Amino acid sequence: MWHCGSQCLAFIAFSLTFANARLHAQFVQQSLIDRPNIPLSALTSEESILIEAISNTSISEWSYYYTHGLHLAGKNLTMAQWTADRWGENGWNSSLVSYQVYLNYPVDKSLSVTYPNGSIYQPSLEEAVLEQDETTGYPNRIPTFHGYSASGAANAEFVYVGQGQQSDFARLIELGVPLEGKIAVSKYGGPFRGLKVKNAQENGMMGVIIFTDTIDDGNITEANGYAAYPDGPARNPSAVQRGSVLFLSTYPGDPTTPGWASKNGSLRADPSTVLPRIPSIPISYADAIPILAALDGYGTPGPEVDRTGWVGALNVSYSTGPAPGTTMSMTNLMETTYAPIWNSIGIINGTIADETIVIGNHRDAWIIGGAADPNSGSAIMVELSKAFGSLLSTGWRPKRNIVLASWDGEEMGLLGSVEFVEEYAPWLTQTVVSYVNIDVGASGPWPFIEATPELHTLAMDIMQKIVWMDTNRTMKDVWLEYTNGSFGVLGSGSDYTAFVQRGIGSIDISAGGGPTDPVYQYHSNFDSYHWMSTFGDPDFLTHKSMAQYLSLLVYNLADQDAIQFDVPNYATQLEKYYEDLLSTINSTSQTLDTSSLRSAIDEFSISATEVQALEEHAVETSDHELLTIVNHKYRDFQRGFVSQGGLPNREFYRHLIFAPGIDTGYAATTYPGITEALQAGNSSLAAEFVRKTADAILTAASIIKV
Ligand SMILES: *[C@@H]1O[C@H](CO)[C@@H](O)[C@H](O)[C@H]1NC(C)=O
Ligand SMILES: *[C@@H]1O[C@H](CO)[C@@H](O)[C@H](O)[C@H]1NC(C)=O
Ligand SMILES: *[C@@H]1O[C@H](CO)[C@@H](O)[C@H](O)[C@H]1NC(C)=O
Ligand SMILES: *[C@@H]1O[C@H](CO)[C@@H](O)[C@H](O)[C@H]1NC(C)=O
Ligand SMILES: *[C@@H]1O[C@H](CO)[C@@H](O)[C@H](O)[C@H]1NC(C)=O
Ligand SMILES: *[C@@H]1O[C@H](CO)[C@@H](O)[C@H](O)[C@H]1NC(C)=O
Ligand SMILES: *[C@@H]1O[C@H](CO)[C@@H](O)[C@H](O)[C@H]1NC(C)=O
Ligand SMILES: *[C@@H]1O[C@H](CO)[C@@H](O)[C@H](O)[C@H]1NC(C)=O
Ligand SMILES: *[C@@H]1O[C@H](CO)[C@@H](O)[C@H](O)[C@H]1NC(C)=O
Ligand SMILES: *[C@@H]1O[C@H](CO)[C@@H](O)[C@H](O)[C@H]1NC(C)=O
Ligand SMILES: *[C@@H]1O[C@H](CO)[C@@H](O)[C@H](O)[C@H]1NC(C)=O
């Protein structure tokens, strides 16, 4: 669902945290250029079986299957069953779990601009059909649209609103730009698209047009001399980013069943608090240029607006407008329905009944293709099931249960995973050790990982066991070059969200393009098998390395005597987020007593060191009773971070260390209860959340306490 473009990559380079103090010291002191190749770690015999079983050729076959059929949410039962059948052939006990969810599908739309002299501009609203890329021309291909958008019409002058964050609207109000009754034109990038629509609606606007801008493509643009897809690596000018406009940071999942599973006969709530009332339409950069150009010379020019992410790379001034007398007319017609969606679930029971590892990836896509999002992940999961099948056939059984999930309806708003977690919450919170997510497993050759802190060390150790794309470098070498040793912090944007918010530690693995790689055309018809096999991952070797990595990660989580957690690193990261909080307090010029939080972190840190020592002792003495005690502490401690009642006005988000920002949707906010109260200038609420957060950390500390 989520995609990190080149702007986002530049952000990663300076904003993310280091893995832990030990690695920081070990690797960062040398410059990247001087650093020798990191040697491969040895493999166990089980690990060798997994590695050997994985082939780029079979992955490419799974990818071909998944990228040649319609698979919007609730549209392809055959593909769900096919997935379960492949896993079943490899020895997994597989079945489908379905939910009856509220959905909408596109019926019709229109958009035009009328100039004061009466002439009319009519954008195409269609993506090009390419002879070389057969799925772009399938008769059942999916129109460009926004999932969960409102049906409606608007006819008004229009205003450019930048990336559509609350602070962009505040700036427009400061500049005296009229918003009420106008249509918003917003650039993709920054916050989750649904929040752009929410913010426009809250400012009294009548509709929203969201366009792709080539600023997201760095140097790889036609303007810079690169040929566009299918002839070259640049974005096709007609590419459109589809996507959901659900208010994701309030509640993901079926908007009619907040907090409970969507079954036939389930009670239904009014979904209007998380769905837009005004229509929205996504457009390409080619379609956007004349619309933006019509605002040139009106309102405040982009550079004077002086907002991050406001000015893009198109040949226009990014002026606010409105242009008096130049009006936009838009209509959007959606069909609303309740329909079944299908999660495929596969299980290998371990020898320990109450410890489980869940691995998930979604299967639905906005387009026929979806070769990167999500089918690189889907193809990798089939290959993983095959690798574990090879192990099973040797008589091996894991210690912990392993559950594979192919989620439906992720793109609409994480529907399949949220409903599943809501249905099976008691079992999941009693047994799940970690949730491992893959979504865009390969859209380019650079690995990127987001994870809760206890998983950082294992994630890095496994990278040292992987030969990256049949070269002479380890995955760790490549990852260090790309990320400088940083792990992302989990906010939202994929199916780990419901797990994290129930206090289940998670990791999300992906691989994407760097500044000189072909542009990944996210949520567009050009995210196709042809693009993948021509530009994205021509030999499917990124897929192969990622499948090997995922398999070894899951194997080590599921089968080591001691659960491979670095709990002291959780303390290190809590400390770092605390420093960030202090600077937030400072920058908002509020006073807040955080001493209870400070001492809770200290207490957690002491318990973390002690439990790690106990784990080492249990392993050295092969004391199985003690191992069980330690493993259960590891399995359970993060449930302590979950608060009854959740965050203000968004009860779904109840983890007091991590949540997607209320106005970012994707990017994480740490200590969200405290940080967002400060940002809203509400000191008493901030103080209340200092107390709740400190209590939560003490609860977690008491669970690991020896
Ligand atoms: C990597 O981190 C080091 C230490 O913080 C810093 O000096 C260096 O500039 C970083 N390199 C990149 C490529 O971000
Ligand atoms: C489901 O997906 C498969 C594989 O891509 C495809 O062959 C089939 O036509 C799709 N079914 C429907 C109903 O579109
Ligand atoms: C709900 O009932 C309808 C009508 O009987 C059926 O088609 C659908 O599959 C059911 N949905 C689920 C999730 O069982
Ligand atoms: C009307 O105005 C638009 C925008 O200024 C311009 O592009 C177009 O050429 C004009 N048409 C005529 C017929 O003058
Ligand atoms: C992009 O191009 C500019 C000018 O052509 C160059 O200075 C810059 O280094 C390039 N950036 C990358 C990441 O290649
Ligand atoms: C940018 O647009 C202006 C007119 O608005 C035009 O004169 C100029 O040629 C354009 N530049 C490029 C590089 O297309
Ligand atoms: C699948 O279930 C059967 C019994 O229903 C069981 O004998 C078998 O061990 C299970 N397979 C796995 C991989 O858990
Ligand atoms: C697998 O484990 C689950 C949960 O403990 C249990 O309900 C089920 O019966 C087990 N299945 C087999 C085949 O052992
Ligand atoms: C790895 O391969 C590259 C060329 O592909 C070569 O320049 C480099 O020396 C090799 N490094 C090692 C450690 O073998
Ligand atoms: C698999 O990788 C090899 C190189 O190791 C390559 O020759 C082959 O074409 C790849 N297969 C596919 C289907 O891409
Ligand atoms: C708070 O800001 C002031 C200056 O604005 C600075 O001197 C001080 O070090 C900051 N304190 C913290 C904890 O960041």
Ligand SMILES: *[C@@H]1O[C@H](CO)[C@@H](O)[C@H](O)[C@H]1NC(C)=O
């Ligand atoms: C602070 O938040 C509390 C709880 O949501 C609310 O009752 C109160 O009105 C808020 N105060 C201000 C000044 O916004």
